[in-house]
Amino acid sequence: LYDGGAQPKLLTILVFGAMYQLAHNFVYLTLLAIFLNAFMVAVLCCWVRALNGVWWIAFLGFSINIYWYQIVINCDNPAFSIPFAFIGLYLYFHLHREIAGVILLLASSLFRPGAEIILLSILFLRLMKRDKANKETLMVILASIIGVLHSLYGYLLAYPTKEAFLSATVTFFPEASSQIARFRYAPLVLLVYLKTIVLQATKPNIILFLPFAVIGTFNIFRKNISIKYLGLGILSTLIQPAGAF
Numbered sequence: 637l638y639d640g641g642a643q644p645k646l647l648t649i650l651v652f653g654a655m656y657q658l659a660h661n662f663v664y665l666t667l668l669a670i671f672l673n674a675f676m677v678a679v680l681c682c683w684v685r686a687l688n689g690v691w692w693i694a695f696l697g698f699s700i701n702i703y704w705y706q707i708v709i710n711c712d713n714p715a716f717s718i719p720f721a722f723i724g725l726y727l728y729f730h731l732h733r734e735i736a737g738v739i740l741l742l743a744s745s746l747f748r749p750g751a752e753i754i755l756l757s758i759l760f761l762r763l764m765k766r767d768k769a770n771k772e773t774l775m776v777i778l779a780s781i782i783g784v785l786h787s788l789y790g791y792l793l794a795y796p797t798k799e800a801f802l803s804a805t806v807t808f809f810p811e812a813s814s815q816i817a818r819f820r821y822a823p824l825v826l827l828v829y830l831k832t833i834v835l836q837a838t839k840p841n842i843i844l845f846l847p848f849a850v851i852g853t854f855n856i857f858r859k860n861i862s863i864k865y866l867g868l869g870i871l872s873t874l875i876q877p878a879g880a881f
Contacts, residue, residue, distance in 0.1 A: 643790035647746040676719035717748035729865040745783035750872030752783030829877040
């Protein structure tokens with residue numbers, strides 16, 4: 637099946653293949669996805685509690701996200717990449733286990749491209765703090781390079797030419813044929829990206845928490861609380877407008 641923008645991902649191939657070899661179906665893969673995401677929720681609730689936040693509100697917020705359940709049960713690769721990204725941020729910024737955090741962020745990138753943008757952002761923060769010549773900074777640089785090369789290689793493996801990529805996109809999304817000329821090399825694609833975020837934020841089960849989230853986020857940044865760096869996880873979604881561009 638041609639899927640515009642899809643490409644081979646190393647850890648997705650290895651993990652999905654290994655799970656299939658165990659039972660010749662994907663039951664174990666589904667259980668693994670459920671466990672991994674449950675563990676992510678537990679970790680993030682622990683982070684909230686450690687900072688004197690109300691952990692059960694965070695837990696409730698995760699629990700009503702029905703759309704995320706669908707991704708987990710379907711074993712879509714965000715169900716594997718996102719937990720590794722958020723747990724990596726927890727290790728890096730809260731437990732100060734920088735190398736372990738970077739390794740998990742790299743694992744996230746090898747499940748689905750995007751986490752390399754988080755790694756580059758962390759590298760920028762380290763350089764701003766003048767953390768240049770130490771092993772943690774070198775690890776971030778190495779992980780960023782591996783992530784970028786992995787994504788680039790997978791992209792070229794699936795679509796050796798630009799024409800092949802555009803053809804696959806139009807085949808999978810026939811309505812996209814008129815859009816490609818409009819958004820290719822156009823910053824306007826960011827408007828579509830922002831529109832998608834607004835549509836997500838106005839879903840009934842999310843808008844209930846939105847006012848509290850806005851106020852809480854303002855206070856977190858005002859008081860410089862470490863959990864603000866969890867927001868870096870959102871940067872992984874920038875791979876989508878970048879690909880469209």
